[in-house]
Amino acid sequence: MSVVAYNKLSVAKITELYHDLHKKYDAFQKMGLRLDMSRGKPSKQQLDLSSGLLDCLSHDDYTSCTGVDCRNYGGLDGIMEMKRIFADILDIDVTEVLVGGNSSLSMMFDNIASNMTHGVRDGIPWQRQGSIRFICPVPGYDRHFAMCDYFHIEMIPIPMKADGPDMDMVETLVSGDPLIKGMFCVPIFSNPDGCVYSDATVMRIAGLQPKAFDFRLYWDNAYCVHAFNGEVPKIPNILRECEKVNNPHMPLIFTSFSKVSFSGAAVSAIASSASNCQYILKRMNIQTVGPDKLNQLRHVRFFGDVQGVRGHMRKMAENIKPKFDAVDEILTRYLQGKEIAWWSKPNGGYFISFNSLNGCAKRIVQLCKEAGVTMTPAGATFPYGRDPFDSNIRIAPTYPTLDELKLAMEIFCAAVEIASLEKLME
Numbered sequence: 001m002s003v004v005a006y007n008k009l010s011v012a013k014i015t016e017l018y019h020d021l022h023k024k025y026d027a028f029q030k031m032g033l034r035l036d037m038s039r040g041k042p043s044k045q046q047l048d049l050s051s052g053l054l055d056c057l058s059h060d061d062y063t064s065c066t067g068v069d070c071r072n073y074g075g076l077d078g079i080m081e082m083k084r085i086f087a088d089i090l091d092i093d094v095t096e097v098l099v100g101g102n103s104s105l106s107m108m109f110d111n112i113a114s115n116m117t118h119g120v121r122d123g124i125p126w127q128r129q130g131s132i133r134f135i136c137p138v139p140g141y142d143r144h145f146a147m148c149d150y151f152h153i154e155m156i157p158i159p160m161k162a163d164g165p166d167m168d169m170v171e172t173l174v175s176g177d178p179l180i181k182g183m184f185c186v187p188i189f190s191n192p193d194g195c196v197y198s199d200a201t202v203m204r205i206a207g208l209q210p211k212a213f214d215f216r217l218y219w220d221n222a223y224c225v226h227a228f229n230g231e232v233p234k235i236p237n238i239l240r241e242c243e244k245v246n247n248p249h250m251p252l253i254f255t256s257f258s259k260v261s262f263s264g265a266a267v268s269a270i271a272s273s274a275s276n277c278q279y280i281l282k283r284m285n286i287q288t289v290g291p292d293k294l295n296q297l298r299h300v301r302f303f304g305d306v307q308g309v310r311g312h313m314r315k316m317a318e319n320i321k322p323k324f325d326a327v328d329e330i331l332t333r334y335l336q337g338k339e340i341a342w343w344s345k346p347n348g349g350y351f352i353s354f355n356s357l358n359g360c361a362k363r364i365v366q367l368c369k370e371a372g373v374t375m376t377p378a379g380a381t382f383p384y385g386r387d388p389f390d391s392n393i394r395i396a397p398t399y400p401t402l403d404e405l406k407l408a409m410e411i412f413c414a415a416v417e418i419a420s421l422e423k424l425m426e
């Protein structure tokens with residue numbers, strides 16, 4: 001049976017469909033479900049893949065390859081083997097990376113805080129320069145936006161295209177406004193679109209000529225090893241590209257093992273020019289006695305090297321990919337061709353970005369909630385929680401079991417159809 005676009009249906013047909021769908025939805029509601037799809041959390045099976053981390057050190061195994069006793073103070077920049085793993089993942093030198101604690105977000109937060117109060121490389125503190133702004137590609141990651149909001153940084157939303165942020169807009173804004181001090185980028189399997197920036201986009205970002213002398217690129221490479229087919233996309237190296245255009249200190253790369261090993265107990269890294277790393281170390285020296293080197297050593301023993309990480313991520317993909325396929329299959333089965341829904345088909349990362357008819361996203365999330373399925377709040381993928389079209393919803397397939405996920409997506413599709421028909425009946 002061929003599918004008809006809903007906006008081509010007669011009023012009588014829309015009314016009939018609406019009543020049929022409501023019967024289906026009411027039956028879902030009676031099931032009394034409690035399914036949480038609100039955040040991109042790994043499932044128990046994913047975490048189990050890293051169980052070996054819990055017992056991979058022994059009583060006499062606490063020394064790094066350079067002779068550092070990992071039980072003791074010191075080693076601010078991280079142990080050499082862990083730096084090497086991050087450097088190999090990011091294709092940079094070990095002098096360009098510092099290993100942190102369990103969260104890359106806290107390193108981003110700290111970097112912004114430092115620039116606010118102490119300025120970039122001892123320059124004028126951002127907070128003394130006026131009302132500063134960041135470029136925020138949308139849809140984007142809610143915690144980036146929350147950070148900006150916390151520091152009273154005005155967010156300028158820039159639409160994401162298939163190959164990254166709209167660079168015409170970014171270039172015009174950044175080159176004209178000295179108060180635009182930063183830009184968030186998730187260059188590989190972006191959150192939530194799953195987009196990979198094209199080579200041309202990366203080069204244009206590297207070649208930005210900011211009006212602000214102290215502009216910084218927050219290059220959040222959270223998903224740089226998270227490919228589904230074993231092939232991590234190769235994009236130009238942002239440190240090298242920025243060097244070529246004489247802007248070596250602009251990029252700050254962040255990444256972590258949060259979605260590689262244990263989300264709450266992993267290791268993170270910041271990477272930048274060797275000279276930026278020295279500035280960051282000066283601050284860290286005052287902040288802390290050093291990172292948890294035993295956890296770094298555990299990761300080194302468990303993963304071995306970058307090839308070990310890639311092998312682990314292939315096993316991870318065997319767990320995650322069927323869930324992404326199931327979401328795509330169910331969305332296609334119920335929504336394709338009706339012209340009420342569009343969604344991304346990423347080759348990696350953690351999310352699927354879903355777009356409804358304008359003005360329907362909040363209603364869809366509400367209908368899901370009332371049937372026991374908690375989605376990421378509509379609007380969360382935009383600064384200030386405000387999606388101007390009320391259409392984007394982030395789908396996070398990893399946490400539920402496959403059966404739970406399939407049921408949740410059936411309910412989601414019913415909610416999409418109901419909300420769309422309501423909109424068409426207005």
Ligand SMILES: Cc1ncc(COP(=O)(O)O)c(C=O)c1O
Nearest residue numbers: 103104105141186191222256258
């Ligand atoms: C784009 C992005 N950056 C950072 C993070 C969190 O990183 P971490 O756990 O290292 O703080 C996430 C988690 O969802 C993310 O999607």
